[in-house]
Amino acid sequence: MPGGGSAAAVMGAMGAALVSMVCRLTIGRKGYEAVDAELRAVLDEAEAWRARLSDMVRADVEAYDAVLAAYRLPKDTAEQAVARTDAVQAALHGATEVPMACARGSAAVVVLARRAAEKGNRTAAGDAGAGALAALAALRASALNVHANAARMTDRVYASAALAELEVLLADAALRVEELWQLLTARA
């Protein structure tokens, strides 16, 4: 069932799409000649992340299905039980890599959204802000998925490293979005 992990990937892709829109509303426009090259680069990066994050919607469903399939393996004999435990742990590993990739991509989209909001077409700054908020929600929802899986993983080194990486991504993205929020709401 497509759950929070897929929803996270959708939000990340939507954030990237909003960044792309703001870039397209800026590139080639009068008064924005000085930022034209930069916003073309932002557009290219945003489109690349949009494609990757869109692919993660299905990847998350598949990774989750693999976990369910592993849990359904027989455990009637001691050998089966060991094989099942190994399969579950391998599947959990795969099901954690997808939200980790989604978290990294969403964090990148937050950075791109800030640049689009600050340098792009001023009338569309709020759309870039919405993109940043969508990407931050994607990052945080991905983090919840990682946390849920990490609790069931026996490889504590991998789980701890993943959670530590998330802490850095979350803190950085939250700060960038907060600063952008102040900027955008101070105008009214």
Add this chain to the structure above:
Amino acid sequence: MPGGGSAAAVMGAMGAALVSMVCRLTIGRKGYEAVDAELRAVLDEAEAWRARLSDMVRADVEAYDAVLAAYRLPKDTAEQAVARTDAVQAALHGATEVPMACARGSAAVVVLARRAAEKGNRTAAGDAGAGALAALAALRASALNVHANAARMTDRVYASAALAELEVLLADAALRVEELWQLLTARA
């Protein structure tokens, strides 16, 4: 062009859909008899908000188109200029009511997501958390839209009241999501 306002409505509807999913994974399940009636009520409310927020995707596009149409009215004579100003202000009013409705609905979804996360199927608590994060992002993105419109409105009484209402919705939703985040990430 569907921008941040429509994206906000999509995120709000997605948050409601995740709440519904968690309710459906709980209702009728063994071990959850005590919360069955409550989660049936949460499901009904979540589905109602999902339908309303989905409708707002198109409503936001239409309201934004009305603003653009008003700005395109002729202003060659003094009479035309006055009529255009009135039309722009009326359109801005309409274009602010949609994100205000989206903000209220998204705030309601945050409340429902908390209940689903705390009382629903424990294996799906993270999905309810993702729903809460999506709804909070929807509320914040709607607020950016209101801020952008409020800055152009001459009716300062209406604009101030809208912004004041948003402050309350935002503070309440942010607190609920923060508490839920602590709860869900402490488990790992």
